[in-house]
Amino acid sequence: MDSAPENTLSTDQRRADIKSKIDGLVGEYFDLAPPPPDTECPLSVPLYGAGEVNGAIDALLTQNVTMGARVREFEAAFAQEMGSKHAIMVNSGSSANLLAVSVLAQTALAGHLQPGDEVIVPAVTWSTSIAPILQLGCVPVLVDIDEDTLNMRPESIDEALSDRTRAVMPVHLLGNPVDMDPLMERARARDLWVIEDTCESLGTEIAGRKVGSFGDFGTFSFYFSHHITTIEGGMVVTDDDELNDLARSLRAHGWSRDMSTRPQLEADNPNIDPRFLFVNVGYNLRPMEVQAAFGLVQLQRLAEFNERRRSNAEFLTEALHTYSDRIRLINEQEGGRSTWFGFSVITESAEQRTRLCDHLEARNIATRPIVAGNLALQPAFRNNPHRTIGDLEVATRVGERGLFIGNHPSMTEAQLQHVVGAFREFFTGDG
Numbered sequence: 001m002d003s004a005p006e007n008t009l010s011t012d013q014r015r016a017d018i019k020s021k022i023d024g025l026v027g028e029y030f031d032l033a034p035p036p037p038d039t040e041c042p043l044s045v046p047l048y049g050a051g052e053v054n055g056a057i058d059a060l061l062t063q064n065v066t067m068g069a070r071v072r073e074f075e076a077a078f079a080q081e082m083g084s085k086h087a088i089m090v091n092s093g094s095s096a097n098l099l100a101v102s103v104l105a106q107t108a109l110a111g112h113l114q115p116g117d118e119v120i121v122p123a124v125t126w127s128t129s130i131a132p133i134l135q136l137g138c139v140p141v142l143v144d145i146d147e148d149t150l151n152m153r154p155e156s157i158d159e160a161l162s163d164r165t166r167a168v169m170p171v172h173l174l175g176n177p178v179d180m181d182p183l184m185e186r187a188r189a190r191d192l193w194v195i196e197d198t199c200e201s202l203g204t205e206i207a208g209r210k211v212g213s214f215g216d217f218g219t220f221s222f223y224f225s226h227h228i229t230t231i232e233g234g235m236v237v238t239d240d241d242e243l244n245d246l247a248r249s250l251r252a253h254g255w256s257r258d259m260s261t262r263p264q265l266e267a268d269n270p271n272i273d274p275r276f277l278f279v280n281v282g283y284n285l286r287p288m289e290v291q292a293a294f295g296l297v298q299l300q301r302l303a304e305f306n307e308r309r310r311s312n313a314e315f316l317t318e319a320l321h322t323y324s325d326r327i328r329l330i331n332e333q334e335g336g337r338s339t340w341f342g343f344s345v346i347t348e349s350a351e352q353r354t355r356l357c358d359h360l361e362a363r364n365i366a367t368r369p370i371v372a373g374n375l376a377l378q379p380a381f382r383n384n385p386h387r388t389i390g391d392l393e394v395a396t397r398v399g400e401r402g403l404f405i406g407n408h409p410s411m412t413e414a415q416l417q418h419v420v421g422a423f424r425e426f427f428t429g430d431g
């Protein structure tokens with residue numbers, strides 16, 4: 001039988017038909033992607049395709065674009081993936097950290113952070129792990145890192161404690177997990193809040209459990225180059241109902257709408273229109289539906305992405321081990337499974353690092369320093385209140401001598417060989 005003429009179809013059927021043609025065309029477009037060059041290793045490559053783009057187009061075509069059903073669906077899927085009770089999506093990993101620290105500073109919360117309180121953080125991390133601590137009037141206390149894992153050691157808490165210590169923010173750096181059980185034991189014994197900055201380590205495990213799910217809060221980034229991407233985006237997870245309520249309110253203007261306590265708050269304020277009832281001093285950190293559409297597809301690909309990151313790292317570790325008398329490779333934390341965000345090496349001197357970076361960059365292998373190096377030396381933090389524990393010798397050394405190269409899930413065998421060849425050439429002069 002002939003298909004119905006177009007003008008006898010309902011508007012919905014015609015739209016579905018057009019959408020299906022768009023889906024097909026987007027698929028065809030991505031199928032024509034050129035193969036990656038064998039002799040390039042960028043820091044990251046786009047890890048999204050037709051599924052993500054079609055999800056985003058769908059969000060745009062339905063014209064439901066501001067935070068709504070897709071964000072809620074992505075939050076539920078993410079919470080399940082993490083084994084956390086609540087997940088609150090925001091517009092970046094930096095916003096996730098800002099939100100977590102801000103919630104802990106709410107006066108409504110028992111034991112809340114107050115101006116002048118100290119928060120223990122590793123000296124090597126990203127700027128916006130530390131920035132919210134200062135923005136909320138608290139004092140970052142920088143502890144050194146372990147040269148083998150690049151992470152803070154749980155014992156550092158003992159050395160950093162003062163009578164103003166109220167929180168600790170372990171950062172799972174470059175995919176490697178912090179040893180969370182001993183850290184949590186110390187934090188709980190001293191009644192410290194714990195925010196796990198997991199922006200570089202989605203899917204990483206320690207002691208059989210996902211990092212980000214141990215503390216009061218775990219924070220995540222979905223920036224373009226991270227384990228999954230929503231272009232820009234982030235997430236906060238927590239098991240605590242009160243922290244969840246406060247986070248949902250602060251994320252969206254401080255209003256009551258997204259809080260489980262909404263009925264009571266409205267009853268307590270009968271003269272204020274419940275649609276615009278503001279109960280906290282909030283921000284606007286909301287994500288968009290297009291970002292959640294990306295996230296829903298990307299989350300399904302996370303396990304496969306992380307397996308690829310792991311096998312690339314295994315290959316590079318084995319191949320570069322030959323030069324371990326001249327460069328230090330990073331060890332996976334004992335009892336943990338890293339997700340290898342980048343592949344890091346520590347050279348013998350700052351001068352050697354410069355030469356190695358130049359050598360790799362000349363061969364189209366992108367390099368970066370080990371995150372922000374020792375943050376106590378960065379102008380933003382050097383010139384603001386902080387305390388340092390010891391001389392932060394390892395953090396400084398890693399900042400001066402460390403570098404990482406890209407490790408992304410779509411690296412080809414030829415690209416991995418290109419990286420190994422470039423190191424061989426550097427150390428032996430043998431191209």
Ligand SMILES: Cc1ncc(COP(=O)(O)O)c(C=O)c1O
Binds near residue numbers: 128
């Ligand atoms: C450890 C860490 N925390 C926070 C962030 C901030 O995430 P975003 O870039 O999504 O704001 C990053 C960014 O890469 C990071 O590496």
